[in-house]
Amino acid sequence: MNQEVLFYYAILAGGFVLILLSILAFFLFRHDNEARFKHYIGTFLMLLCGVGLIVYTVPSLKYIVFHDYATIKGTCTVEYDDQSKPRTIDLSLDKTGDYFSFLDRVELGAYGPDVPYTCHVTTTKDHAFPISYRIYDFKTDKLLYSSE
Template identity: 70%
Template sequence: MNEEVLFYYALFAGGIVCIVLSVLLYFWLREDTGIEFSTFGRLVLMCLFGVGLVWYTAPSLKYVFYHDYATTKGMCTVEYDDQSSPRTIDLYYDETGDYFSFFDRADLGAYGPDVPYTCHVTTTKDHAFEIFYRIYDFKTGKLLYSSE
């Protein structure tokens, strides 16, 4: 499993944990001494944060769980940001305007808009989460890097 899929599962699990923990803490604190307004507000915010994470990840759950992916192919440019943390590689499709970002670093000879590559990016069917990518030489079609 790659980092992107693990990140997706971490977001989904984090949402579930926030919801369950906020509900359990509410009932536990309410029974003992009563609950203060500030504590109640924090629990509501934690529950809303968890609901937001689940709301964001749930539409793609069936695609990730059943490995039902779509692949976008075409000419792209590769940008690598060495200053960001975590390091990311960004793939821009020139014709369609699609943009994909991965927690990875492809060891290519050159980066930037002047160097075209052929990219195959696999995403969930709704294009919400990136799964993996392959970068090919534009002229020869030779595989240069794969994140699988």
């Protein structure tokens, strides 16, 4: 299992944990006479965050579980952010306008919009969560890097 799939499951699990904690906190505050309004507001916000994470991830759950992926191929530009923590690589496909970000470090030699590459990005069918990618040389179609 790669890093992107583990990240997906972490988001999904985080949503369930936030919902469970907010329900438990609500019942604890219900019997506490000292509980203030701000405690209930914080619990409600925690519940909303958990529901938001679940709503964000559940539509792609069947694609992740059954490994039902789509591969997008095309000319792309590669941006590498060396300053961010964790280091990310951003792939922007020119024709489709899709943008994918991966937690990875790639040594290609040249980055930016002036250097075109051919990319094959494996993603869920709804294009919500990227799974893996392969970067090829634009002129020779030689595989330069694969995250698989």
